[in-house]
Amino acid sequence: MTDERFERGRDGRSSDLPSGLGVPRWLAASLNFCARCGSPLTFGVVLGEDRDRLACSACGHIAYVNPRLVVTTFPITDAGEILLIRRGIEPGVGSWAQPGGFLEVDETVHEAAIRETREETGLLVEPGEIIGLYTRLEASVVAIAFEARIVGGTAAPTIEATEIRSYPPEAIPWAEIAFSTTIWALRDWLAWRRPDIELPTPRSGR
């Protein structure tokens, strides 16, 4: 489905997984019954839909399966350093990542970025430009990475972030980064804001 002629910009980085594989198995395993009426769901042709869907033959409800948004920030200090957190919980416990989490149904994307950063670090940030938009098909998520400015609060470790530290762009701990999306976003941020710094070799991660 991917047209190789298209250069993927910083807002369209793909997952490592090929497209077109349908619902991931781990996700399909918990989609057995209709959330509306409780009857069994079946996968197949549905009138009016241009692809096979999970649907309820009893009440007609279609169980659409869509990725969730993970909203993250890369707070940048006045000195131009990048704030990272050492993860206190799985996945990636002990490694470095950016603050972030799932977008809730009753908040805007910016509010989620502010909330998650405050919950995990104690810092109040103002989200700025989008560094990238990263689709991870294997996890059924799209991760948004915002550049952010620190405008208040006090950095304080939490259960989710056992250590909070800002790194000079030249000294990013590449070997200890938790997620591939974090590596992609850091690389994209560097290429954009600090093209003078040599990028590390790409690594495929989780």
Next chain:
Amino acid sequence: MTDERFERGRDGRSSDLPSGLGVPRWLAASLNFCARCGSPLTFGVVLGEDRDRLACSACGHIAYVNPRLVVTTFPITDAGEILLIRRGIEPGVGSWAQPGGFLEVDETVHEAAIRETREETGLLVEPGEIIGLYTRLEASVVAIAFEARIVGGTAAPTIEATEIRSYPPEAIPWAEIAFSTTIWALRDWLAWRRPDIELPTPRSGR
């Protein structure tokens, strides 16, 4: 939940609806049973969660409710005109909007932008910069608007797009635009690319 000190940039435009209202009623109405085991869901405190959740007391499955991504494009012609479609189906039938649709689980955000534009207009586009990211709490969606370049295909009306037309930025049919997100994105695009053109008065729409 909104901090008024934050100027909302073009990537954080809020819905008209206030934040913090929980799951919209229309959406909650179809969330009655556990998709994993078919038992009734209950809403309330769940161990380890920092807000009330819909969960299954039989199997422990948590039914997270998250917004879906609507991926849209504003194809710009070589002459700098904006391509719009006259909607052939509800909502907004007969009015003008941009091509777009829901992100599927097995495609990247860019792939969705390309697919939806091709399905609705016959045109092949290359997504470019993000014009804006618009949260619509009442619909439980986040709409992404990409500026796009037309790189192939032939414009041909479809059931979803009964007319395809490019408008000079000075002649956008503001009174006939289908959705508030389309108006917001058009305004943001103009402010960004054509600051010489006066913006129309904001309107709150659906």
